[in-house]
Amino acid sequence: MGSDRYRRLRADYDGEGLDEARCPDAPLTLVQEWLDDAVRRQAERGDAPEPMAMSVATVDEDGLPDVRTVLLRSLDEVGPGFFTSTLSAKGLQLRANPGVAAALTWPAMFRAVRFRGYAEQQAADEVAAYFRSRPWGARIGAHASAQSRPVPDRAALETAYQEMARRYPDTGSPDDVPVPEGWGGYRLVADRVELWAGRPSRLHDRIVWERVAPGGLDDAAAWRRTRLAP
Numbered sequence: 370m371g372s373d374r375y376r377r378l379r380a381d382y383d384g385e386g387l388d389e390a391r392c393p394d395a396p397l398t399l400v401q402e403w404l405d406d407a408v409r410r411q412a413e414r415g416d417a418p419e420p421m422a423m424s425v426a427t428v429d430e431d432g433l434p435d436v437r438t439v440l441l442r443s444l445d446e447v448g449p450g451f452f453t454s455t456l457s458a459k460g461l462q463l464r465a466n467p468g469v470a471a472a473l474t475w476p477a478m479f480r481a482v483r484f485r486g487y488a489e490q491q492a493a494d495e496v497a498a499y500f501r502s503r504p505w506g507a508r509i510g511a512h513a514s515a516q517s518r519p520v521p522d523r524a525a526l527e528t529a530y531q532e533m534a535r536r537y538p539d540t541g542s543p544d545d546v547p548v549p550e551g552w553g554g555y556r557l558v559a560d561r562v563e564l565w566a567g568r569p570s571r572l573h574d575r576i577v578w579e580r581v582a583p584g585g586l587d588d589a590a591a592w593r594r595t596r597l598a599p
């Protein structure tokens with residue numbers, strides 16, 4: 370049994386590629402450039418929607434992997450950061466095992482970035498600053514949803530939203546909704562970064578930076594750069 374209907378889909382990848390002459394000794398500036406390129410691509414051509422969508426893989430206490438998409442909300446010399454519930458499935462998995470991997474993919478640009486490392490919780494002031502920047506509805510939604518827990522039905526979710534909306538009315542102030550219990554975020558402290566660029570005949574470019582010494586993603590002395598076969 371089985372179907373070949375997905376196998377017939379085939380595209381040759383002909384992106385710009387990536388050669389060592391363009392690669393800095395430390396990966397941060399090039400990763401930032403690719404994120405900026407993806408944002409510009411979406412603005413100009415509309416074929417890179419949600420350019421900050423990042424798949425985040427975690428491992429549960431039994432060693433079973435899990436993966437979901439979040440929005441990358443920061444990138445600095447430590448690594449990418451995102452916001453979520455620390456009481457969600459991913460939050461509990463990261464508590465049991467801080468090992469984490471993440472990937473962003475921009476198919477229209479034939480580009481992808483991968484990170485591996487471990488997760489560190491975002492500081493409370495970072496969390497509060499980001500929470501205040503969200504629209505009122507999203508802040509209310511965070512109160513109404515115990516992320517990853519069962520809910521009886523859609524109506525229960527909407528009732529919880531209405532209750533929270535009554536409790537914390539929209540006054541136009543970023544402080545009208547408190548940060549919910551357990552709402553937080555993580556920074557992926559990266560030990561490995563890969564940039565992938567799709568090329569014809571599946572002869573893609575893969576350049577990897579692996580940590581060889583302490584130091585940030587901007588510190589040339591901290592990284593060894595290698596090309597991998599596709």
Ligand SMILES: Cc1cc2nc3c(=O)[nH]c(=O)nc-3n(C[C@H](O)[C@H](O)[C@H](O)COP(=O)(O)O)c2cc1C
Binds near residue numbers: 441454459
């Ligand atoms: C494009 C996109 C962006 C998302 N961004 C976030 C996010 O920034 N934070 C978040 O907690 N969930 C986000 N989600 C929802 C997650 O994929 C996931 O459903 C949720 O975090 C629960 O995951 P968990 O049960 O594995 O913890 C996003 C989903 C998509 C498709």
